[in-house]
Every structure is written in C-alpha cells, then in structure tokens.
Amino acid sequence: MYSLIFHGRRLTQLQKWRHLSVxxxxxxxxxxxxxxxxxxxxxLRDGLKGNNFTVSYLIDSLGLAKKLSESISRKVTLxxxxxxxxxxxxxxxxxxxxxxxxxIITGYPLLLTADAEKSLAPKLRFLQTxxxxxFELTEIVSTVPEILGKKGEKTVxxxxxxxxxxxxxxxxxxxxxxxxxxxxxxxNKIRNVLVLREMGVPQKYLFSLLISDGQPVCGKEIxxxxxxxxxxxxxxxTTSKFVQALKTVYRFSDKSIEEKIxxxxxxxxxxxxxxxxxxKCPSFLNNSEKKICQTIETLKKSGLLEDEVLSVxxxxxxxxxxxxxxxxxxxxxFIGLGFTRDEFVMIAKRFPQCLTLSAETVKKKIExxxxxxxxxxxxxxxxxxxxxxxxxxxxxxxxxxxxxxxSKGLIVRKLPPMSSVLVCTDEAFLDRYxxxxxxxxxxTELMAIFTRGRVS
Numbered sequence: 142m143y144s145l146i147f148h149g150r151r152l153t154q155l156q157k158w159r160h161l162s163v164x165x166x167x168x169x170x171x172x173x174x175x176x177x178x179x180x181x182x183x184x185l186r187d188g189l190k191g192n193n194f195t196v197s198y199l200i201d202s203l204g205l206a207k208k209l210s211e212s213i214s215r216k217v218t219l220x221x222x223x224x225x226x227x228x229x230x231x232x233x234x235x236x237x238x239x240x241x242x243x244x245i246i247t248g249y250p251l252l253l254t255a256d257a258e259k260s261l262a263p264k265l266r267f268l269q270t271x272x273x274x275x276f277e278l279t280e281i282v283s284t285v286p287e288i289l290g291k292k293g294e295k296t297v298x299x300x301x302x303x304x305x306x307x308x309x310x311x312x313x314x315x316x317x318x319x320x321x322x323x324x325x326x327x328x329n330k331i332r333n334v335l336v337l338r339e340m341g342v343p344q345k346y347l348f349s350l351l352i353s354d355g356q357p358v359c360g361k362e363i364x365x366x367x368x369x370x371x372x373x374x375x376x377x378x379t380t381s382k383f384v385q386a387l388k389t390v391y392r393f394s395d396k397s398i399e400e401k402i403x404x405x406x407x408x409x410x411x412x413x414x415x416x417x418x419x420x421k422c423p424s425f426l427n428n429s430e431k432k433i434c435q436t437i438e439t440l441k442k443s444g445l446l447e448d449e450v451l452s453v454x455x456x457x458x459x460x461x462x463x464x465x466x467x468x469x470x471x472x473x474x475f476i477g478l479g480f481t482r483d484e485f486v487m488i489a490k491r492f493p494q495c496l497t498l499s500a501e502t503v504k505k506k507i508e509x510x511x512x513x514x515x516x517x518x519x520x521x522x523x524x525x526x527x528x529x530x531x532x533x534x535x536x537x538x539x540x541x542x543x544x545x546x547x548s549k550g551l552i553v554r555k556l557p558p559m560s561s562v563l564v565c566t567d568e569a570f571l572d573r574y575x576x577x578x579x580x581x582x583x584x585t586e587l588m589a590i591f592t593r594g595r596v597s
C-alpha cells in the first residue's frame with residue numbers, strides 16, 4: 142500500500158512497494174468493528190419479478206418519485222400489497238411520521254418484506270420496554286432503519302444503544318469525541334465512529350459501517366494503520382471513496398496488495414495507472430486475478446483489443462467486477478437499436494460506463510435522442526457520454542428549449558449538433574440558446590421551459 146500512498150503524495154513514478162516508508166502524525170486512536178453493506182441487500186438487486194407492481198406500490202403508498210421507486214425496486218420485490226401494508230401500518234401505530242417512514246423504506250427497502258407481527262412488532266415493543274420514548278424510538282430507527290433487520294434482542298439492544306449514544310454525543314459535543322473515556326468495547330466503538338465523524342465522514346457512512354454484520358476494522362492497530370494510509374493518500378473523508386479505501390486497505394496486507402499490483406503490471410499497466418484506478422474506485426482491488434482475466438477475455442469477445450481493454454480499465458475500473466453475463470448483455474440493446482458491433486466497441490472505448498447500464502436505460506435514452514430528437518446514431522457514437530446524463534435533469538430540459546426554438550423558426554436549418562446541446566455545461570448552454578436573444582420576453586419564456594423541465 143505504501144506505493145499508492147507515495148503516488149497520492151507526489152503523483153510521480155513509484156518506487157517498489159516494499160522499499161517505501163511513510164510517517165503520519167497526529168492521528169487519534171481508533172478501534173473495533175464496522176463493515177460493508179449487507180450482502181442480503183445486494184443479492185436482491187437483480188430481481189425482476191413484480192418490478193412494475195413494486196414501483197406502483199411505492200408511488201401510491203409512500204408518494205415516492207418514480208425514479209426513486211424504480212431504484213428501490215431493484216433492491217426489493219413485492220408480490221402483493223398485504224405484507225408491505227402491514228409493515229407500514231405497524232410503523233404508523235408506533236408514531237412514525239410519513240416523512241420518517243419514507244426515509245426508512247428508502248434506506249432499508251427490505252423491511253417491506255419483513256413479518257410485521259412476528260419480526261417487526263417484537264423489536265419495537267422490546268425497545269419501548271427498555272424505556273425508549275416515542276420521539277427517541279422514531280428518531281433512531283428512521284436514522285438507521287437497518288437496526289430492525291438485526292436478529293435477537295441482545296443484538297438489537299446493543300446497536301440501538303450505540304446509535305443513541307452517537308447521536309446524543311454528536312448533539313451535545315458537536316464534532317468532539319474527547320469527552321468519552323477509554324474503556325469498554327462499546328465505548329471504543331463509539332469513539333472510533335466519532336473520530337471518523339470529527340474527520341468529516343458523513344453520518345450515513347458511519348452508521349452503514351456500524352450496523353453491518355462484517356468486521357472490516359475490528360483490530361485496533363490494523364485499523365489505525367489503515368486509516369493513516371488512507372489519510373496519507375489524500376482521500377476526502379466526506380466522500381464514500383474514503384470509506385471504500387479504508388475497507389480495502391484494511392482488508393489486505395501490504396504483501397497482498399503488492400501482489401495485486403504485480404498482476405496489473407504483468408498485464409501492461411504501470412503502477413501509476415493502478416494508483417489512478419484506485420483513486421477512482423478503491424474497491425477494484427478486491428477483484429481476484431481470476432476475475433480480472435475473466436473480464437479481459439469477456440471484453441475481448443465483445444470486440445475490444447487487449448490494449449483497448451486496458452484503456453477501459455483505466456477509465457472505468459468498476460467494470461472489472463461486472464459479471465460476464467452483464468457485460469455480454471450490455472451489447473444487446475445497442476445492436477437491437479441499430480448500432481453495429483464496431484460502433485458498440487467505439488462507444489465502450491469512449492464511455493466504458495455503458496458496460497454497466499441496464500438495457501432499459503440504454504433503450505430509453507437512445508430512443509429519446511434518435512426517435513424524438515432525430516439525431517443520428519452516429520451522433521451517439523461520437524458523444525457516448527450523453528448515455529450517462531440524466532434524462533430528466535439534463536437531456537429533456539435542454540431538448541425542450543431546442544424544440545421551442547425550432548417551432549418558432551429560430552433554428553431554421555438543421556438540428557444543432559448533439560455536443561453543442563448536451564455535452565456543454567449549463568452556463569454554456571444557456572448562453573448559447575437562452576440568453577443570446579434581444580427579445581427579453583423570449584429569453585424569459587425559454588428559461589421557464591428549461592427550468593420547468595428539470596426534475597430535482
């Protein structure tokens with residue numbers, strides 16, 4: 142890991158891993174167990190059965206936005222409304238507000254599949270018998286709803302107390318954690334979380350670490366050293382990448398990471414390339430040599446040359462962990478929409494994120510651009526980054542302005558280039574198509590069209 146630290150500090154060619162040394166000062170004491178997101182959540186993401194019902198239910202019962210509901214439907218599948226209705230009814234009976242319930246389901250959608258009477262009610266009753274007020278209960282559970290997914294009264298009680306103390310300590314002493322004396326395992330865990338909080342790690346990341354079942358930071362000395370290394374690399378504590386890097390560095394010994402870097406070097410990547418990939422996606426180092434080689438072969442079968450595969454890795458290291466089936470399936474929507482295989486390869490080289498987009502997303506965006514706006518397929522090949530833009534927040538509002546200008550005869554020759562409309566910044570777009578008119582009323586009308594179309 143020292144070579145990556147060295148790169149983070151100097152951004153120059155690295156020395157050999159084992160010969161580097163780094164000294165870091167003034168890092169506070171840390172300890173004990175946190176973890177990655179529950180595997181149970183991840184395992185349900187690809188479920189398709191009942192997807193439409195799930196989306197409709199979330200919109201109708203909780204008033205969630207369609208896009209958010211679609212995102213949640215990839216994590217949980219509802220067959221009918223009986224069980225989720227029981228869960229929502231149970232939460233209401235314990236005083237949870239509409240906003241709190243929406244927050245709970247958004248953060249922990251698997252709760253909708255829990256047995257309200259046999260699983261949920263006993264935990265809520267147990268917490269009440271321990272003296273939790275209605276306000277305290279609803280505040281803590283809505284902050285970290287995963288606590289209701291824990292098994293056993295002892296476990297629920299332990300996590301509840303931890304979360305309560307962290308929230309109260311945060312309120313009473315702001316970012317300071319020095320008032321907590323060193324002592325029990327629980328106090329050490331609280332101190333660890335509060336020190337991360339003091340560094341600026343957002344509460345949502347702290348609690349996701351706290352309530353998870355695994356133990357990526359359970360050793361005091363190892364955790365301290367891991368944190369020193371991540372801090373020295375320059376990761377921003379306010380981002381999720383900081384937590385990802387912490388988990389990854391903690392998981393592997395220096396020797397293991399050196400071996401992983403050697404794998405990429407043998408494939409033709411420089412250590413500097415590996416560092417840049419690590420900064421983009423720290424968790425990419427979790428991939429085994431077997432998985433790396435499998436992804437290379439899958440991409441080569443898709444039409445990419447080996448050097449093109451390495452270029453894709455450098456641009457989008459997340460794709461290394463994509464399943465063989467997911468990568469293979471990423472080709473189908475493009476071919477089905479009229480792109481040639483060579484054009485798909487060009488898109489993948491320029492915008493490798495397309496390898497992880499769903500077929501539905503690809504189809505929806507390309508059909509809008511090609512069928513509704515009449516841009517040619519070749520425009521998408523030349524500007525594949527448009528596939529990563531939000532339809533609702535970026536593409537549609539801008540295109541609505543263009544259509545308004547065309548309907549008024551202010552764009553008389555042909556549709557402007559896709560890059561001119563979509564690839565530029567908001568300010569550049571507004572200067573080019575909205576603010577450049579002498580007619581102030583027209584400018585106001587176009588701005589209203591642009592703003593009205595944006596979904597927050």
